[in-house]
Amino acid sequence: MTIVEFLYARLDEDERAAHAASPGTGGPGRVRADVAAKRRIVNEYVRAYRSGVDAIGGRGAPASDDSWGALHAWRKALEHLASAYAGHPDFDRTWAVPQGENVPRR
Incomplete structure (x- = not known):
């Protein structure tokens, strides 16, 4: 299972569970908005990945260091x-973020 497949599956579960969200957490609408935002992040990664693969395969401009x-x-x-x-x-432990990379809350 890839990280993309894993996240899509978890987001599907979260979306199905949204109806049970309490008003204290913003309710179902906030949960659905959160899921939608996370889906957009995953979709952008997929788009960027495909763009890079296309460039390697010669179907587009060579990928720059920036890309x-x-x-x-x-x-x-x-x-x-x-x-x-x-x-x-x-969850695949290779996806774990090292503790030093966690951003402290403000």
Whole structure:
């Protein structure tokens, strides 16, 4: 299972569970908005990844260092999203974000 497949599956579960969200958490609408935002992040990673693969395959302009950096940043975003599900049996420990990379709350 890839990190993308894992996240889509967890987001599907979260979306199905949204109806049970309490008003204290913003209710179902906030949960659905959160799921939609996370889906957009995963979709952008997939788009960036495909763009990079197309460039390698000669179907587009060669990827620049900037585009590889952007792809790396999207991948790190996915790893941070996946870390919320670290207790799930399908979580792959290679997706774990090292503790030093956690951003402290303000």
